[in-house]
Structure formats: structure tokens, C-alpha cells
Amino acid sequence: MTLDGRRAVTVLSGFLGSGKTTLLRRYLSAQGGAGIAVIINEFGAVGVDHHLIRMVEERSVLLQGGCVCCSRREDLVQTLRELLDLEQSGALPPLRQVVIETSGIADPVPVLFTLATDPVLKHHFAPASVVVTLDALNAATQIERQPEVRKQIIAADRLVVTKTDLAPREAVSRSRMRVRQLNPTARITVSCLGDGFDVLEPAIGIDRAEAIGQAGALQPDADAASLHKDVQATALGFSAPLDWPAFGVWLGMLLQARGPDVLRIKGLLDIGDAGPVVMNVAQHVVHPPEHLPGWPADAHRSYLVFITRGIDPARISESLETFQRAGGRPDLSVTRLS
Amino acid sequence: MCVLCGQMFSEIHWSERLLDPEAVTQGAGETTRRQNRHARTRLIGKVLAHYGLDVSDDWSATNYVVGNRKGAQQVVASLAELWPAASRMAGRPLDPLDPALLDRLRRPNAETET
Incomplete structure (x- = not known):
């Protein structure tokens, strides 16, 4: 438990094929999986012998009179409550973190909405950060054509530019620039083959300030409005x-x-x-x-x-x-x- | 529910959470809450005056009472409920970016002008 005695929840999002699973696999290997539960929507890919993996089928319920971000992820409510029951009955060791890997086209905001509003979950789970992966090879096209990608970038606290071993250096710096334009507060990590996975580690105390943004990102950017x-x-x-x-x-x-x-x-x-x-x-x-x-x-x-x-x-x-x-x-x- | 005053508390609005745990342990939590509450209600009163509405706290300073000049009143439990209720009563959206509202707030007697 890290945040006010509650279990930290890290939301891992990113478009299809952007390297979410590679990052998660490296993180779980390094951590040994102790006290970490993982909620994914596609089985098979994680490939880590990790007994706290739960698969969910994303199921959103739009609340009456609510906008799109005010939808409740019923699948997560059910899964997180089950994890809590198992932990409290002693069937699971104490949880310190839950990583929720969303599908490639999911909007991370309903996950945050669900955690903030569910009468049980809000007392036991605290959102730690939204980590978003962005494939440097395809970033330009995806940002331009996929509204889901733009939403994910705007929701990100930490952004991981991936596939940098395959992409030319200019493509990587262009990806960084485009992220900056959409979300100047996201902390950007350039990752190669899943390194930089420690971005999934929840920050505590004063480190929270660093995790939510960086003052260095607030420089005037002449091109910011151009795209x-x-x-x-x-x-x-x-x-x-x-x-x-x-x-x-x-x-x-x-x-x-x-x-x-x-x-x-x-x-x-x-x-x-x-x-x-x-x-x-x-x-x-x-x-x-x-x-x-x-x-x-x-x-x-x-x-x-x-x-x-x-x-x-x-x-x-x-x-x-x-x-x-x-x-x-x-x-x-x-x-x-x- | 509070057994002393019978109030139902379903949700504490994010802006009304006590931010300083130290103050709570020293017993100063309620004073701080009341002070913040008073300041908040006063500013909301200045804003709502622009729309022909007024606001006051109920006796326990936990609910807001929004009223119009025709005497209609509505009790709401938090800021999250206050803005939609006030907007319905005013019959138009309440926009903090509205230049006319901002002009009024800059005047010294924003709360009492009609």
C-alpha cells in the first residue's frame, strides 16, 4: 500500500501494438511480481508466470446524463472487488499495486472515474499514474488519425516512446515534440525494448510532485499550436x-x-x-x-x-x-x- | 449519517476535503472547515447574484440553499450539485468565463447589487 494506506493503481494505456505488454513484462520480471496484481484484457501476451493476472472484458456503463468520461467500468469494479475480497480473506498476499492494462483503443479516463466514484473501491485503491506507450515508428500517423491516441496522450502522466530501436532518430524526436504539444506536463521516457519500465512504479510523498509533471516542460513552445x-x-x-x-x-x-x-x-x-x-x-x-x-x-x-x-x-x-x-x-x- | 444532527453524508466534494491532517488531529478541523465554508458561500453568493439568485448555508453549514427572487428554494448537498441546480433556476448556463460576470465580480458590491 502506498497512497494513504490505499493500494496504488497504475493505468497502462497505449494504442494497439505500441509496446504496453513489453513494458509490463519487463516491470513484472524486475519486481518479481510481489504484491502486484495485473488486470489485462487480452490473455497470452504477458508471458510471465504471475498468479495475480486477471483478464477482463472491458464493459462500460454510461451513466445517465453523464458525458463519455463519466462511464463506469463495471468489469473493473467487479475484478477489483474480487481482488480485495481475496486479499482480505488471506487467499492473496497483501497487494501494494494493481496495474490495469487497457485495450489499445480504450480511453483511460473512465478507469479513473470508476476508481474515484465507486463507494467501495475509492477507499481501497488510489490512482497513482496513467502511463501511456507511443510507438515512435507510427506516432505521427496515429496522433493525426486516431482520436483515441490523442485522448490517451492527454490523459498521460508518464509517456513512454517505444520502438526507438527501429525508428530513425528524427522520428523519435518528432514523437516527443508532438507529445509536448498535446500534453506539456507528461514526463517523457524514451524506451528501447521495454527499458524505462520503472515508470510503472508508483511514486510516494514528495516524489508525487515529480510524477505529476515537470516545471521544465512549461517553456514556451512556438510550434505548440501549429498541429x-x-x-x-x-x-x-x-x-x-x-x-x-x-x-x-x-x-x-x-x-x-x-x-x-x-x-x-x-x-x-x-x-x-x-x-x-x-x-x-x-x-x-x-x-x-x-x-x-x-x-x-x-x-x-x-x-x-x-x-x-x-x-x-x-x-x-x-x-x-x-x-x-x-x-x-x-x-x-x-x-x-x- | 451523523447521529447527532441527522445529516446524511453521501459524498464530500473534492474542494471541501480538509487538506491538513495535522489540523484535524489538533481539533482545529471543524474551525477550518467552517472558515473555508463561509468564504466559499460568500463567493458563491457574489457569483449567483449575477444570475438573480442567492445562496446561504443551512443551520449546520453542510448543505447549500439556493434561492431565486420568486421565493423558490432548493437545498443541495455539495458544490457538485449546486451549479446544475443554480443553472436550472436561472434558466441559463452559468459560465465563469462570461465577461459580464467577471465585470460584476470586480465591482466592490458584487454581492448586493441587483
Whole structure:
């Protein structure tokens, strides 16, 4: 158990043939599989003698009045509850992590929604990160033609560029650039034959800050808007600690009004306490904010990255600043970092 | 359910979770919650005034009561329920990016203007 006494859940996603299974196999071999359960949707491929592998057939239930991200993965609810029962009855050793490998065309957000909203699971499992694999050989075409791939990249906390032994160096750097354009906060690992598999290891404590993003990614990128005109990524910085109640009012209202066009929000917020608050929103799904005990040594910087569709970033910045000033931070200024 | 006040708690909104476990162990949790709650309700009041609505806390400061000028009221348990309910009462979407709303929030008496 790693996160508030709950079992860490790592979601491993990526398009068909992008190297998810290779990465998972290397990770399980290195870990010896102790305390790790794996949920996959295709049997046979993992090839590791691992008694905690469960196969599921992805089964989503769209909630009435909900958008696409608000669908419940019934298959996962059932499987995770079974694992919990087995562990609690002593039939399984204590679990510390569950890796959920999604199908190639799955959207990872319903998995997060399911973990956040199921009345039993939310007390026992905590989303640790979304890891997405991207095949460097086919990245350009897939990003262009497959909306599923774009969704996966936007949902990613860690992105692993794979097949780099087969792809020319330019293709690898182009893949990195395209990921940056869609999701500047994803931490990118370039992997060859499944190395870099430790991205699947859940981060704890202050390392969570590193795991959710990197301040280095917030550099202005002149080409950022050129390929995906409908998707904008912008980073906001703050001149003073934020007022937390006012932030909650603002973000709740924004997601209610503009939810389908707010694809991702990530960042570290200074709200005047010793450590930052980790914010992580994937579409409508707001991860419970985490309060870290302190700031990472190399990143004492309060920021929020917004990935939106068709919303002028200047309006987000202006709106957040106005709500903060109306809510008790009259001197706070919000600036665009990128 | 709380056995003292009879309130049903189905869900705690992400923004209303107490963030500092230290404060809770020192018994300061309830004070912090009330302070945050007061600040939140006050700001929501300024926002809803733009749509001809008002908001107040119920006696236990766990539910919000949203009302309009015709006297209609609706009790909601959290921020997640408040925005859709207010939008239905106002008869239009409530958008935090709306320039007219932001103009109003910049004025000193945003809460009491009609």
C-alpha cells in the first residue's frame, strides 16, 4: 500500500501494438511480481508466470446524463472487488499495486472515474499514474488519425516512446515534440525494448510532485499550436498563494460549464501551507487533491497547466484571477508561463 | 449519517476535503472547515447574484440553499450539485468565463447589487 494506506493503481494505456505488454513484462520480471496484481484484457501476451493476472472484458456503463468520461467500468469494479475480497480473506498476499492494462483503443479516463466514484473501491485503491506507450515508428500517423491516441496522450502522466530501436532518430524526436504539444506536463521516457519500465512504479510523498509533471516542460513552445489547432495547452503561474475555497468554487464552476472542453488540468498549487497541493483533473474527473509535506527541492513553483479545446487561454487566466481577487486575494496576479 | 444532527453524508466534494491532517488531529478541523465554508458561500453568493439568485448555508453549514427572487428554494448537498441546480433556476448556463460576470465580480458590491 502506498497512497494513504490505499493500494496504488497504475493505468497502462497505449494504442494497439505500441509496446504496453513489453513494458509490463519487463516491470513484472524486475519486481518479481510481489504484491502486484495485473488486470489485462487480452490473455497470452504477458508471458510471465504471475498468479495475480486477471483478464477482463472491458464493459462500460454510461451513466445517465453523464458525458463519455463519466462511464463506469463495471468489469473493473467487479475484478477489483474480487481482488480485495481475496486479499482480505488471506487467499492473496497483501497487494501494494494493481496495474490495469487497457485495450489499445480504450480511453483511460473512465478507469479513473470508476476508481474515484465507486463507494467501495475509492477507499481501497488510489490512482497513482496513467502511463501511456507511443510507438515512435507510427506516432505521427496515429496522433493525426486516431482520436483515441490523442485522448490517451492527454490523459498521460508518464509517456513512454517505444520502438526507438527501429525508428530513425528524427522520428523519435518528432514523437516527443508532438507529445509536448498535446500534453506539456507528461514526463517523457524514451524506451528501447521495454527499458524505462520503472515508470510503472508508483511514486510516494514528495516524489508525487515529480510524477505529476515537470516545471521544465512549461517553456514556451512556438510550434505548440501549429498541429492541433483545436487543442491549446497553457501554463499559469501565480504571484502569491491561492485562496483554496475560491479556487474550489472557480474550478467546480468551470468544469460544470466547460467540462467537455477542459481536457486536462495538472499542477502544484501553493495555498499558503508548508507543501503544495497536487491538482490532477482528467476531463470531469478531479482526483482528490493531495497535500504534499513539502516542496520538491528543485521545483518550488506554483503552477497549473490547462489543456483545453477551443477556449482562449487568456480567458481562463483572467477568470481565475478575478475569482481569486473576489474571494479574498485582492493582490493576486495570474500570469501565463507559456 | 451523523447521529447527532441527522445529516446524511453521501459524498464530500473534492474542494471541501480538509487538506491538513495535522489540523484535524489538533481539533482545529471543524474551525477550518467552517472558515473555508463561509468564504466559499460568500463567493458563491457574489457569483449567483449575477444570475438573480442567492445562496446561504443551512443551520449546520453542510448543505447549500439556493434561492431565486420568486421565493423558490432548493437545498443541495455539495458544490457538485449546486451549479446544475443554480443553472436550472436561472434558466441559463452559468459560465465563469462570461465577461459580464467577471465585470460584476470586480465591482466592490458584487454581492448586493441587483
